[in-house]
Amino acid sequence: MKTHRYSPHSDKPFFFLFFFQDDFEFRSKPFAAGPVYLSRIDSFEKLTRGEDVKSVYMLNLCTKDVDCEFLPGDTLAILPRNDENEVDSLLFRLNVDSVSDNRYCLVDDCEKPFNIPKHVPREGTLRNVFMSHINIRSMLKKVFLKKLLFYTTDCEERRVLEDCASANSKQYELLISECPTLLHILDRFPSCSPPIELILHYSSPLLPRYFSIASSPLQKDTLSIIFSVVEFENSLKGVCTGWLEKLLNVQQSKVPFYFRKPTGFRMDSPEESRVLIAAGTGIAPFLGFLRHKSLLEKPKKLGGTYLYYGCRYKEGDFLCAEELRKYVSNGILAALYPAFSRESTSKCYVQNELSKGRDMLVDLILNDGALVYVCGNKSVAKDVKETLVECFAEHLRVDVADAAKIIGSLIKEKKYLVDTWL
Template sequence: MVVTHNFQDLFEASSKTTVLSLPIVKENPLKIEFQKCDENETLYESRAPPLPFASSNVFHADISDWRRLTAVNNDCKAVYEVTFDVTGSTFNYKPGDTIGVIPQNSTADVEQILDHLNLKSQADDQYTLIVDKTLKGAKIPVHVPVKSTLRHVFQYCLDLRSVIKKLFLLALSRHTKDDNERKVLEYVCSKEGATVYTTHILNKNLCVLDLFSIFKTCKPPAEVLLANLPRLLPRPYSIVNSQIKDPNTLKICFSVMDIGNNRKGLTTGWLEEVISSSNVDLESRIKSLSISNGGKESCDSKIPIYIRKNMSGFLMPKDLAFPMIFIGPGTGVSPYIGFLQERECLKRKNPELNLGEAWLFFGCRDPKLDFIYEQELKNFIENGILKKMSTAFSRVDGCETKYIQDALTQNGEELTKLIKDGASIFICGDLKNMASQVKDVLVQCLIKYDGKTKEEAEKYIFEMQKGDKYFVDTWS
């Protein structure tokens, strides 16, 4: 019996189920052939899959600087700001824009796959994919090169961390030698095991790496992975700074995600590893400084990035005389730093410029732990670029304002006046329910302080969205 303790209950359940309703088995149409070449190449059937929402070419940027924005404490996530040197790029961006970071799977994950499938001896050989055209709908997935090496594809093309789907589980079961393991895999992807699939696979974010660790005799040919694993997609991040202030730098802010199974987020974990590798002692850092890099310490790894199209219109209004209301808990505050920097630069260039009132609503757990950009925001208040900042701290005893929604409610009358004066509202954050809850609060403010019915208030917010006065940029 090879199945680990976590799946012991599944073995018992599967052994009691004599008949299973399984998905239709699809024969794998791919066949792989290896050959030794002096120089390997990566080719697609037609062309490489396009980058989602790209509005620029990919630029391989150095990380010229970085800093941790939160305290080193178990009660808060690690949040970093990294500065990319984009000198020589053709990037053109505005506050509110985002970049795509093109990630790569970790060397450890790739080596685990190659080792488990006994592919290390062929990992760096050129392969060619052949399709069995006699099978209906047979084709090579668009994100899989027709020619490449397995090491390249596993590292850069396939999402090894994606939650494994039922059809993939069924395909894996066909290449599992141990009967107990095979039965469990079949049970999990069957109709009878639908609940188990949710509890043991979906809810636990199990991927092919986990499956291979649990089901030791599951050793499919490489073609099964190439046919079933989805594309490794770029990850979007908000731009923190204004290009007007420094056209050769681009900053992003991110929290390092703990996704369970002793893993960090693929891209955030990778970026943390890159910047941590540059955290050498002071003497070594001084020795590494040179005129060529402007006296700045640079990380060894270049990060492929590109500018994304701003599909949500999350941009500063053209008429800066109207008020702006910024709402963003946690790292949701990051794009507003760029907004405020740009306002500051424009005001410095033109002291007569009429800037409308800017009001920020920010929330975090504890100001001593994760009040990111606190000093920058205070500076913006001191120089008049930010008129007001309302804060909420969810983990501070005795704090009456726990969440951003509380801060909005407490300032409802003044908020309503600004909305009626033509204010633009910006909502940004990583909380699943935050945007809808904020909208509900604003609706209640319009009802209470402007005499609207609920239907009228909801319609008013809807008209603000249509009229480019209400912008939402959220992520899960």
């Protein structure tokens, strides 16, 4: 079997402010509906303020040269880069910092023990591989820890590593929770000095992250997303959202993205009535629906849109509140039902609002044929479904099993659509 040899050579110096063509060609692009575009950040706005709320931003990309063939509700996929400081530290710790900007090319070599996976470009620089192509935060499997043993010289460190990597080890979970990334592991075992080929061999590709489009295709030259910065207890931020947040402060930054193949979760017929149910950043696709509706030529008959929206506070994270209120006053939204979960001692979720308006809601869905859309995290989707089943059962005076069947058929007929994550 042929393997590859990694052979750095030092002809051309590189600067990593720019993207290279191979950044996109070699990267994994699941569900891509078209090419990768590189768009400049036009503007951004922080949508949250105060304490006890996440940092959420509206990001507007300039799409002058983009073929914006999407419908409200569609998603785009962003190809993120790893954190530069984290990459620097890792390259240093792996002892390759002095050659990381030199160009390499992989050559076939049957004698080398490590196969270099396909997601590593055949030519390039190590820094670019670590910045754009491999997931440097990927889960450290036991088989990889076992391999690290070969390159660890200290006896005590070897003992701990061996223990963690053994089949029934309880220590493994503990180690991974304390050392969630390769860099943490290398810090924990200072005498471990693995070759770069081993790291590349066990690496996984850096995958794109999906974001709902929060704008209308009718908006000229701009495309918006809303993202919430993921923050971990150990002060690390999410790869993509942490990177995007940093980009906001860099002049002329560009973001590579592609349109993801559409699912059914989109607004293709604005004349139909809709019940939209969102929590947190789940509002993003619905903002796209409303912006689109407000830009459509009048006087087309448009269906009523009813929005149930859950957030923590009236002031802190009621995303785009002004814009949503404007849609109520100009009739784009037939009604807005906000639910604030942390304004009082008792939690108020979208489910509470749905239950309050049960009769109107069931009537809208069954008699007006309103489509139901739910967007948020998985637990919101599950709990909302349970509440709707209860609403149907109580309104129609049927038992819960029969009400669940009605919701089941709405799902089957694609009249109840869900977009969730986690």
